[in-house]
Amino acid sequence: MTNPLFADLPITIFDHMSGLARALGAVNLGQGFPDFGWPEDVLDRAAQAVRAGSNQYAPMRGLPELREAVAAHYRRFQGLELDAGGIIVTSGATEALASALLALIEPGDEVVLFQPLYDAYLPLVRRAGGVPRLVKLAPPDWRITGEALAAAFTTRTRLVVFNNPHNPTSRLFDREELALLAEACLAAGAIALTDEVWEHVVFDGRLFLPLSALPGMAERTVKVGSAGKIFSLTGWKVGWIVAPPALADVVAKAHQFVTYSTAPNLQTAVAYGLSKPPDDLERTTSGFAQARDHLRRGLEGQGFVTLAAEATYFLSIDLPASGIAVDDVVFCERAVHEAGVAAIPVSAFYTEDPVISVVRLCFAKKRETLDEGIERLGRARALFA
Secondary structure, three states: OOOHHHHOOOOOHHHHHHHHHHHHOOEEOOOOOOOOOOOHHHHHHHHHHHHHOOOOOOOOOOOHHHHHHHHHHHHHHHOOOOOHHHEEEEOOHHHHHHHHHHHHOOOOOEEEEEEOOOOOHHHHHHHOOOEEEEEEOOOOOOOOOHHHHHHHOOOOEEEEEEEOOOOOOOOOOOHHHHHHHHHHHHHHOOEEEEEOOOOOOEOOOOOOOOHHHOOOOHHHEEEEEEHHHHOOOHHHOOEEEEOOHHHHHHHHHHHOOOOOOOOHHHHHHHHHHHOOOHHHHHHHHHHHHHHHHHHHHHHHHOOOOEOOOOEOOEEEEEOOOOOOOOOHHHHHHHHHHHHOEEOEEHHHHOOOOOOOOEEEEEOOOOHHHHHHHHHHHHHHHHOOO
């Protein structure tokens, strides 16, 4: 016997499209990992720590040097006054989310989520006994409205899972939208679990505002961050939770039985990286912005219409606006099989009413990869002429 929640799950859209890309020799603009942009000195620090430091279990809550570095980093970049006692180092952001959901939900609690949504959220919420209540965001602007929140929140709302900047839409939600969400959380007495892993991948002079900075939210927000996203080292799987000590204590009890601790040499390197000057992060973000603009220009040259990409590694094509009258799943399947380029259909990130035709592309790639992808996407467009 197996658990039907997991037995009945399909493989993720990322595994599916990346698997096809490998099998078919396609250019992979689907899965969101960069092939440039990481700081070499942070890699060097990790390598040094393997030889010079401990390679045994790190403390369950993380190395003190990394917890202090996380607190100092958010103090410098976001003006948050944090206690390192409320910081827990995790084996990636998804583990942080899993530990938090297991710790904060009781069976029957309602959990508000925003779709399109990162595909790990729903299985984790359901495994913890939560009942999903979904807010649908729609192109082209993907805005949060008070009406949508009022329809989702009830007297049984215990938790809100909120991703900002938002994957897969590339939105950076503004202060007005954050205020609406904060008001709804306060009225319901709900905890906010904020997936803010893209907080440093923000473009065009925009400023990221954490939900916990809004009035009344600091004491009811559990924030998730990711070194993998900050330093373009997604395979390191080093993340963290930042929470008021009372909530952090409970989450830590779940974390100790999920992964217990994270590779100490990587923690040492991340602590070093977080202490570096802001210019280092700005150079990385500038490189991604240039890649975004290059991809956008190339797609426009092929006749595609793109949506705004305010943050994250992703740029999306609006198929109907581009004159392509098929859904995004059909487009992506034919693009990888017949044109040799892998992309992600955004409808895969909806669990209810996925009536949408938007294709997501990762632009955190070298120029030659983007150029080849653009040319092949042009071939894919011709399939539907």
